[in-house]
Structures are given as C-alpha cells and as structure tokens.
Amino acid sequence: MRYLIAIVGILMVFVLTFLASNDRRKIRYRPLLVMIIVQAILAFVLLNTGVGEFMIKGFASTFDHLLAYAMQGVNFVFGGIANEGQSPFFLSVLLPIIFISALIGILQYTKILPFIIRYIGLILSKVNGMGKLESYNAVASAILGQSEVFISVKKQIGLLPKHRLYTLCASAMSTVSMSIVGAYMTMINPKYVVTALVLNLFGGFIIASILNPYTVDKEEDILEVQEEEKQSFFEMLGEYIMDGFKVAITVAAMLIGFVALIAMVNGIFDGIFGISFQELLGYVFAPFAFIMGVPWHEAVEAGSIMATKMVSNEFVAMLELGKHTALSAHTVGIVSVFLVSFANFSSIGIIAGAVKGLHEKQGNVVARFGLKLLYGATMVSVLSATVAGLFL
Template identity: 85%
Template sequence: MKYLVAILGVLVVFGLTYAASNNRHKIRYRPLFVMIALQVVLAFALLNTSVGEFLIRGFASIFESLLAYASEGINFVFGGIANDKTSPFFLNVLLPIVFISALIGILQYTKILPFIVKYIGLVLSKINGMGKLESYNAVASAILGQSEVFISVKKQIGLLPKHRLYTLCASAMSTVSMSIVGAYMQMIEPKFVVTALVLNLFGGFIISSILNPYVVTKEEDILEVQEEEKQSFFEMLGEYILDGFKVAIIVAAMLIGFVALIALINGIFDGIFGISFQSLLGYIFAPFAFVMGVPWSEAVEAGSIMATKMVSNEFVAMLDLAKHTTMSPRAVGIVSVFLVSFANFSSIGIIAGAVKGLHEKQGNVVARFGLKLLYGATLVSVLSATIAGLFL
C-alpha cells in the first residue's frame, strides 16, 4: 500500500509542478527520471542499509562533538544562568551556531570548501542537465546559507536572465545551511536531517526543471565565483563568529514572535470557532500529508505541523512536532524530512533582500516571483518526504 501511496505522491507533485510550468515544451524528461531514481537509491541507502546507518552515525557524531566543544564556550559565558537540569533552547540549540559558523569560515579561508563545492557542482551539472552556475549554487547554498551564497556569485547576478535567477533562488530556499544542521539534530533525529539534505539537493533540480525549464548554451555556461576580500585569518574568524551570532539572534527573535503570534491566533480561533488555527490549517494540508505516506488517521495532525512550518519557520514546526508524542514513528519520520528546508514565507524576504543588496533591479525581480519560489520549494519538501516515506 505504501508504494502505491508513494507513486500517487510523486504524481501529485509532478502534476502540481507541471500545471505551473513556465514552458512545458522545454521540459527534458531524461534528467528527471535519472534524478528521481537517484533519490530512491540514496533514500534506501541512507535509511535501510548498514552503510547508510554508518554514514549517518558518523555525520551525527561529528556534530555531537562539535556541539560539545561549542558548549565549552557557551558555559564559560552563560554558565550559571540556567537552572540545574534545565535545557534552555537559546543556549543549547541556537548558540552552537556561532562555533559552527566559525569552522565554516576556517574551511572557506583555507580554500577547502570552495574546492569541494565547485567540483561537486561540476559533477552534478552532468547529471541534472543544468548549468555549472546552477549546480554550484545548489551545493554552495547547503554550505554557506540562503543569503550568503549570492555573495559568492555576485559578479554574475546582474547578468542573469529571470529564469536562471529563479533557479538560483529556488536552490537557496529548498536547502538548509550547514551552520544550523547541528541545531536541527537536537530537535529531530539526525538520520532524517541527513536524508532531507541529500534528497532536497536533487529535489530542487527536479522541481525547477519542470517549473522553470530552459537550456543553458555553452556560451552561457560560465561559472565565476567571487573571491572573498583578502582578510587576515583573525579578521575572517571574527566576521564569521559575528555572523553566526547574528543568525542565532535572528532565529531567536523570529521564534519569540512567531510562537507568540501563533498562540494568539490559536486563542482567537479557539474562542470564536472552537478550533485552533493550526488545526484548521491541518485539514487543508492533510491530503498532502497523506500522499507523502502519513497514515490518514494522523494526516490532520501532520498537516498542522507542515502548515506551521510554511507560515512561520522550520524551528517553530520542529518544536511543535516534539509536542506530538502520540504520532507513529513513520509519520514522525516523514514530517521530519518535510521540515528540513527554508521553504516558508519569511525566506522570500530574506532571499529577495540578499539579492537586492547586491543588485537592486534583480532583487525586485526576485520579489515578484517570491510566491512561486515558495510554491516550488514546498513541492521539493513534499517530494523528498514522499521518497523517504518509501523506506520508513
């Protein structure tokens, strides 16, 4: 039964994407089938094999060690603030972003990350049939973050036509940055975080290839990565540490605002209609949860969490998921994979603002197709969760 539901889920995603396609005649189906097959193989390997278990355990243990090191700095500054046996979200989940951001800066400064990202991007461009720039950007987004990635290709931003700019922005919204992966792993199981990271990479290409198909000519297929301004090692380190702290503060501020607003709206809806706003949204998203593989008896509950992610952000939704202790492991796994992306309304503003900061005209272009960006990125999450559901 779950295989039939998964096939239905993939067909629904393809149908919704095809219906909104810019140019259906230019869709190239061969790369799509190759990437879907790759998603299935990778999901099986990560979730159902000893090799996948070993890789996920290794990835998770690296982040566990990093978080332990991060806690040394956090305890030095904030030790004694928290009560015994308590686990403040800001201290334990968000502040480690500062340390991981510093490590990313070091890997960037030593040219290790640019080398890895560039050549993984070149390999991907052979698989997905897209340009080198698009493939580089998808990998770089997962490392650098959805706004920072545009700085690395700022030389080309102003020269890109609308359709190529859309693909770059779609990649940034469909993935998550490595600096906050450790935070996710403290909220949901690491295997679902890793699986989502891998599946979303290919899912972004699949959805963009249908929603926004085009062919990049050899003359256009140029990748110009902007070298960062030459800084001393400690200048760079200070910059990345401050950037990490800004991210932690921004996420904390958004959590305070969104959690409070959702509580207020739930209270108003409950008082007037006898049903919370999240429960109402749950009914709207329930069919999508079902085609992803969530049992129908839990579809409304899962749909509520999915909707929370889209109208607020993935952190709020992950906190909400933790409260649903009666959900089956299968439903939790599928919803967890869905939550690992930046597909929410606030990301439209973040991405448009990042591009506008580099090129005002192109930033306005991004703002105009913002809702289509969110539509595509949400379908990427649905596709990834559906494929993962085959093996849960």
C-alpha cells in the same frame, strides 16, 4: 498499499508542478527520470542499509562533538544562568551556531570548502542537465546558507536572465545551511536531517526543471566564483563569529515573534470557532500529508505541523513536532524530512533582500516571483518526504 500511495504522491507532485510550469514544451524528461532514480537509491541507502547507517552515525557523531565543543564556550559565558539540569533552547540549540559558523569560515579561508563545492557542483551538472552555475549554487546553498551564497556569485547576478535567477533562488530556499544543521539535530532525528539534505539537493533540480525549464548554452555557462576580499585570518574569524551570532539572534527573535503570534491566533480561533488556527490548517494540509505516506488518521495532525512550518519557520514546526508524541515513527520520519528546508514565507523576504543588497534591479525581480519560489520549494519538501516515506 503504502507504496501505491507514495507513487501516487510523487505523480501528484509532478502534476501540480507541471500545471505551474513556465514552458511545458521545454521540459526534458530524461534528466528528471535519472534524478528521481538517484533520489530513490540515496533514500534507500541512507535509511535501509548499513552503509547509510554508518554515514549518518558518522555525520551525527561529528556534530555531537562540535556541539559539545560549542557548549564549552557557551557555558563559559552563560554558566549558572540556567537551573541545574535544565538547558534553555537559546543556549543549547541556537548559540552553538556561532561555533559552527566559525568553522565554516576557517574552511572557506583555507580554500577547502570552495574546492569541494565547485567540484561537487560540476559532477551534479552532468546528472541534472542544468548549468554549472546552478549546480555550484545548489551545493553552496546547502553549506553557506540562503543569503550568504549569493555573495560568491555576485559578479553573475546582474547578468542572469530571470529564468536562471529563479533556479538559483529556488536552490537557496530548498536547502538549509550547514551552520544550523547541528541545531536541527538536537530537535529531530539526525538521520532524517541528513536524508533531507541529500534528497532536497536533487529535488530542487527536479522541481526547477519542471517549473522553470530551459537550456544553457556553453558560451553563457561560465562558472566564475567571486573570491572573498583578502582578510587576515583573525579578521575573517571575527566576521564569521559575528555572522553566526546574528543568525542565532535572528532565529531567536523569529521564534519569540512567531510562537507568540501563533498562540494568539490559536486563542482567537479557539474562542470564536472552537478550533485552533493550526488545527484548521491541518485539515487543509491533510491531503498532502496523506499522499506523502502519512496514515489518514494522523494526516490532520501532521498537516498542522507542515502548515506551521510554512507560515512561520522550520524551528517553530520542529518544536511543535516534539509535542506530538503520539504520532507513529513512520509519520514522524516523513514530517521530519519535510521540515528540513527554508520553504516558508519569511524566506521570500530574506532571499529577495540578499539579492537586492547586491543588485537592486534583480532583487525586485526575485520579489515578484517570490510566491512561485515558495510553491516550488514546498513541492521539493513534499517530494523528498514522499520518497523517504517509501523506505521508512
């Protein structure tokens, strides 16, 4: 029965995406079939095999060590600020982002990351049937982040037609940056983080291929990546450290604002209707949770967490998930995979602002299709969670 519901769920994602497609006649079904099979194989390997367990443990162990190193810097500056045995969220989860950002800068400076991103992107383009630029951008988004990635392709942004620009932005919203992966792993099981990262990469292409189908001519499919302006090593390091600090502070500010606002709205709804706003949204999202594989008796609770992510951000939703200790392991796994992406309303402004900073006209174009971006990225999260649910 569980497998039947998951298959129906996948079909429902395709139907909902198909109904919103720009041009249904241009949809190419063979690459879609290949990518959904690849997704299923990867989910099985990561969640049900010794090889997958080894890879996830290696990935998680690497980040455990990195976070331990990061905490040495945090403790040097903020040691003694917390009560003994306590670890405030800002210090233990957000500030380590600074160290991870510095490492990314070093890998960028030494040309290791650009090499990896470029050639993984070229391999992906053979599988997904899309352009080299789109494939490069998807991999780069998963490492550099949803706003930083556009800097590396800023030469092309002004030349891209609307449909190709949409795919680039959709990739940025469907993935998460490597600098905050460590923070996620302190809040949810690392195996769900890794699984979501991999599945979302292909899910982004699947949904974009239905919502926004097109073909790219070889003449216009030129992958010319913008080289960063040459800096000294320590100039670069200082810049990436400050970028990491800005991300940490921005996330902290968003959490303070959204958690407080949600608490206020919940209080108002509870006082007037006898039900919190999150519980109300839970009923709206419950059918989606159910087709993802969540048992019906947990669907409203799971739907509430999913809705929290969409109206606020994934950090708020992950904190909320941690409070729901009665949920089954199966449901926690599905919801966890759903939460690992930037698919929320605030991301529309972040991505449009990033593009506008490089090309004002194209930034306005992105703002106009912002809601469709969110719709597509949410479908990616639903698809990834549904596929993962088959093997949980």
